[in-house]
Amino acid sequence: MHEKTIAQLSAGLAAGEFSSEELTRAFLERIARFNPRLNAFITVTAETALVRARAADQRRQRGEAGPLTGVPIAHKDIFCTEGVRTSCGSRMLDRFTAPYDATVVEKLNAAGAVMLGKTNMDEFAMGSSNETSFYGPVRNPWDLEAVPGGSSGGSAAAVVGRLAPGATGTDTGGSIRQPAALCGITGLKPTYGRVSRWGMIAYASSLDQGGPMARSAEDCALLLGAMAGFDPRDSTSADRPVPDYAALLDRPLDGLKIGLPKEYFGEGLDGAVAQVVEEAITEYRKLGAETVEISLPNSRLAIPAYYVIAPAECSSNLARFDGVRYGHRCENPKDLLDLYTRSRGEGFGAEVTRRILVGTFALSAGYYDAYYLKAQQIRRLISDDFQRAFQQVDVIAGPTSPTVAFKLGEKVDDPITMYLSDIYTIAVNLAGLPGLSLPVGFATGLPVGLQLIGDYFAEDRLLNVAHRYQQATDWHLRAPAAFA
Amino acid sequence: MSLGPAEVAKIAHLARLAIRDEDVPAHARNLSAILELVAQMNATNTAGVAPMAHPLDMAQRLRPDAVAEPDQRACFQAIAPQIEAGLYLVPKVIE
């Protein structure tokens, strides 16, 4: 059963080929068997999963099942789950049991999806390799010595390792798309405001967005349909209807205009990756699409601007972790200052500490204009670049990541090199646009992802464009031999 | 822009983060490198460009003034490090 996509599992459940309980047991067994090797899950909720699976089976008997009813999924451990540890990959929240469900969790529960557990991630979603997790690195199922990407590395590894057919992720600078690319799955970062941020632990509030990670665009469409929608609890949630993504997948691509930003194919892009991406673009031409070279002239400023805005917001967002009301508290604080500095110093790892320091500095007196304000102006320029491009083209395509998955430990001591892994994904978050990564082949035996970028709220178009490709190819169905 | 150990200590204090002395040079080095990366912004003239705080051009939604939250103290304090008589306890606050 584990080799099936969500769409296939949904059909199997509907046809009575297997029950949700059987399906859930099958995935729980795979998790028990493979997770020690992958470290994709921080917490496995086997008991509640079985309870919910049985409830889903009953719901089906009552004739009230939807497409996700009874389908097992995993949640990135950044989403609050009532009564279940929600660690955010940090020692700070190692013993934090969330008292409420995130909207995304609530919505997927309501759709009848069965939570298998909480997936590993870079600490507070800060990282591109999953090596900053307090719970240790996740391994890439294609090469256990390679990183799965990050920060949603646990979700990506779980999906490609067939420990879960689909998972939630969050993307602040590429945290859904980059691990999706490095693990060879499909991942979608929706338009900012499309998916509620309520209950999703904030890293950088103006950039964070939750989204689906699964094998195929069709599966992502099913998941996004359940996750998206207006939430009155999130002031930045967009009040507009959610299209029936699954119903819009099959539109032909004839006449589709794909923009290829010249800045995404230049220096820094690995040659083998470039070749695979070119082949994917050739495939799109065969499918009827037309390609046009475009320019996003301020692309190179995305990383500099991001490393001001995201740390600035994170330095403030993470101030609430102070050892007073929940979370890690140091032993025997001698005074209030000691309580704060030691609880936080012990609770946060190196990368989180680094970003808090950068952000604190960027906002501090005398530097605000030079850093924060400047970065927000650059953000506008980057966003304007995209808007100009969308007057010319329907979607933008390019590599998701400049390289395939790199080795564990390879970049861990060099933050700047690590930050460059997100060179093609970050601008999308700054502009708030939707972006999707789909697997389009292999370079040196590791998956390569193609990134599709759409205009605001064009998730349906991105899913359609990815789906048509997946109808014509089978890269998204490939599994690492050891996990097939 | 490069930061020295004293500046790192000052920022760490502002952020209420205890940093081990032996880690300060590495932090100073990394922070300086990040600031150097960030300094690439300076080459671009942004005079007259409106700063963008949010991706979407939306206005703040307003909520009706209604009490909608029940008392959940017991639930919230079940995860608290130290409480007494319904209060969160901290080392003495000196005004």
Add this chain to the structure above:
Amino acid sequence: MEWETVIGLEIHAQLATKSKIFSGASTAYGAAPNTQACAIDLGLPGVLPVLNREAVRMAAMLGLAIGAEVARRSVFARKNYFYPDLPKGYQISQYELPVVQKGQMAIDLDDGSSKVIGITRAHLEEDAGKSLHEDFHGRSGIDLNRAGTPLLEIVSEPDMRSAREAVAYMKKLHQLVVYLGICDGNMQEGSFRCDANVSVRPKGDSKFGTRAEIKNLNSFRFVERAIEFEIERQIDLIESGGKVVQETRLYDPDKGETRSMRSKEEANDYRYFPDPDLLPLVLDDAFIDAARAALPELPDAKKQRFMEQYGLSAYDASVLTTSRELAGHYEATVAALGGEPKLCANWVMGDFSAFLNKDNRDIADSPVDAAQLAGLLRRIQDRTISGKIAKEVFEAMWAGEGDADAVIKQRGLRQITDTSAIEKVIDDVIAANPDQLAQYRAGKDKLFGFFVGQVMKLSKGKANPQQVNDLLVEKLKG
């Protein structure tokens, strides 16, 4: 050297909303600790703020009442600092673009003149919780019920030149926010509190001196005393060769002095930036027009109208418009009586207010309503009772003995207006006091009052005073 004091006030008015500014938790005062602190108020991971419409409407009302511009677009920012009563490690406030910009308010000075005080801005923000320092084994206890209560911080220009002016401004603003119904004005509960920025400079200097900020003053008396102490401290310091340092100070009402706040000693770097969880607050004409339509008649306008419509003195009009309730009671009394505004003013400001004060009651709980008071005044008007007897009747009414007519009847207080009856009393008095009569007739006019007193006494105060006067003059002539 002659010194000039410069004072600016930052007043925090808690807005009288039912729920908090960014959450649906109750703002009611006095609940058990942390029972009104929801996930948002506690700053749990993943929670988000959503702005309370009513808090915005109230801020707009204040802006309109002080002739300020209500910003069409304003922005919420985070003020970052660590304190145990600040759960998120930042306070959501407004920084660069506040909702209310540049207004003013006139205050009355002791010499009867008036002075316009500039109001720089008023912005919306969330209140912090409370640190309780009672002994929890040498620890402090944190109650976050107050965290997230909406505050309007109203910042004045440094336009005040004495503690008296500062108090006059604060009282005027207090009156205004209560009039508007946007703040309950309860200073003991901290609903209306003040930080005072105080500096001194040699008279004639145009440059401001270094200021000290006195935090959290929650009574008019404390404001006056704290500022007076601070002025003296600063002058003494400078005159003895020292320098005032810019710092935050705390007023100790027991010692009557201000002291430096240790917790605020280090220079704060609040790292303000726009709150990414909240979008720009955009107010359209319809919103602002609705807030304007909801404005009640404001104190100054009401006072002016009372002077014109009722012919009252500035003093009477000012006292009667102290609160909307008192003004309403006065107007209802005049309306019920159908005139006699001066008589009504005397009674509302006099016995009525005195009894309220004595019993520490609000007008809403007064045992004598406007119609009943008018009923009493009508009996003065139609000479059924004298003003003096009316006081006795009022006291009985206050004690719940019924309305004026019932009390008059039951106690037999109807005024004697029958001339022959009064003459009979006068004759008795004259007969009983032959010596005084002789002295009076010999030219000792002052004894007239003695005879009036005796007549009133014998009639148990019920004889109509005017008739007694007139008849006595005749009878004493002989």
